[in-house]
Amino acid sequence: MKISARNALEGTVENVEIGAVMASVKINIENPGVITAVITKESVEKLGIKKGDNVSAIIKSTEVMVGKD
Amino acid sequence: MKISARNALEGTVENVEIGAVMASVKINIENPGVITAVITKESVEKLGIKKGDNVSAIIKSTEVMVGKD
Amino acid sequence: MKISARNALEGTVENVEIGAVMASVKINIENPGVITAVITKESVEKLGIKKGDNVSAIIKSTEVMVGKD
Amino acid sequence: MKISARNALEGTVENVEIGAVMASVKINIENPGVITAVITKESVEKLGIKKGDNVSAIIKSTEVMVGKD
Amino acid sequence: MKISARNALEGTVENVEIGAVMASVKINIENPGVITAVITKESVEKLGIKKGDNVSAIIKSTEVMVGKD
Amino acid sequence: MKISARNALEGTVENVEIGAVMASVKINIENPGVITAVITKESVEKLGIKKGDNVSAIIKSTEVMVGKD
Structure with a gap:
């Protein structure tokens, strides 16, 4: 599935x-x-996320802010 | 300011x-x-965001999902 | 990919x-x-989203509120 | 109140x-x-949310993504 | 409805x-x-939001960040 | 940094x-x-957020809803 x-x-x-x-x-x-992702404990268990896994950090564009000095 | x-x-x-x-x-x-950030036109103008600027993409941890194959 | x-x-x-x-x-x-999803025009084009497509509305749990009468 | x-x-x-x-x-x-909603413990207590309640899952459109196979 | x-x-x-x-x-x-709220044009029309209306800005706690000097 | x-x-x-x-x-x-902000424990520690601090509640416009009676 593409998202x-x-x-x-x-x-x-x-x-x-x-x-x-x-x-x-x-x-x-x-x-x-x-990158820090805060997700449900349930997701961690269902996807079996553990140290060393290759994963992607996925972010909807409307959630990204821009900072400028 | 730290965020x-x-x-x-x-x-x-x-x-x-x-x-x-x-x-x-x-x-x-x-x-x-x-990274794609969708922000208001007003922010782009107020911060003067333009091509070539050094900026940061800022994301709250609760907005980050995890994808795993 | 599982998300x-x-x-x-x-x-x-x-x-x-x-x-x-x-x-x-x-x-x-x-x-x-x-369900109404507001996404970027770019996503609509990249995924080729059009009337009649079978799609999923995907929502991170931290984005769901609860209303009660 | 309408939202x-x-x-x-x-x-x-x-x-x-x-x-x-x-x-x-x-x-x-x-x-x-x-549907899974992650809300504060405080909200659960203030609204008295418990098993069997009739509730609504409320989601802002900008938080909904679209997935397509 | 309480939210x-x-x-x-x-x-x-x-x-x-x-x-x-x-x-x-x-x-x-x-x-x-x-406060600036970015909502769908559809919501503005359905709720009939116009200058001078008494409204509430409603924000889920997980969407609020904290900045400190 | 401006955000x-x-x-x-x-x-x-x-x-x-x-x-x-x-x-x-x-x-x-x-x-x-x-205002209630739900942030990571890590942020509270890194920024040293404690009772009495002068802080700002920061909210992206796309996260604000409008309620009207």
Whole structure:
């Protein structure tokens, strides 16, 4: 399935931290650094996300802001 | 000012496309490619965002999804 | 690719309305009615979204609110 | 009060799982299945959301993505 | 209907700017200033939003970031 | 750094509640009341957010809905 979200950054899962409902997944995308994704614990379990996995950080364009010095 | 959004990817504005209300800003972050940000036309004007600017793509962690093959 | 977004509602594209930057896609998911997705014009073009297509409305759980009478 | 969010899917609360800060609410909307909403624990308490409640899953159109095979 | 979104700021519509798909609504909430809401043109029409209306700016808590100097 | 998010409401941190992954920050913006921000625990720690801090509640315009009676 193709998805309308315009942004997909490939990387490797560096760390997964699981709470009661939510989980934080650190994805190392090398050059610009590490992306943090906060998703449900359920998603982490259903997709079997664990350290070392090759994954993509997917972001809808309307969620991206622009910062300028 | 420091902002709670965990993700800031530095890059260069590659293209700005402006509609009546919204604008699409393409930010080249080199290695993983191009990030698309959809922000208001007003923000583009207030920050003076134009091709060649050094900017950051800023994303709140709760907006990042994880895709896995 | 599997995606962490927990909600995917299958339906048929009923209408696509395109602006300068954004586009509105009406997805008929039958029983509860019609879902409106506002995505970039670019996504509509890249995925070739048109009336009659079988698509899914995909929503990250953190974006869903609950209303109660 | 009417709200600008275009998408409201009526259903029944199937399950509520509560963490320290966030809560996951499963809403059965019958035909297309179950919607997961991640909201604050505070909202669950203030609205008194519990299994069996008739509620609506409310989603702003800009948060809906489109997936296509 | 009560909604799980924790933040509702009452104000007066100061300006409505309409594009092909999206619309920008400026809501004057007096003390801290003006809130900009970008919603669909369809919502503006369905709710009949116009200058001078008493409205609320409604925001899900997971969408609020914190900035600190 | 200037950020494209159009909405920044200045206030004082009234309360911080920390879970395993997420944290809830109550920001008193006086006139219209209290804003709730749900951010990562990591952000609370990195920015050192605590009761009494002067902070801003920052919100992207596409995340603001409009309610009307």
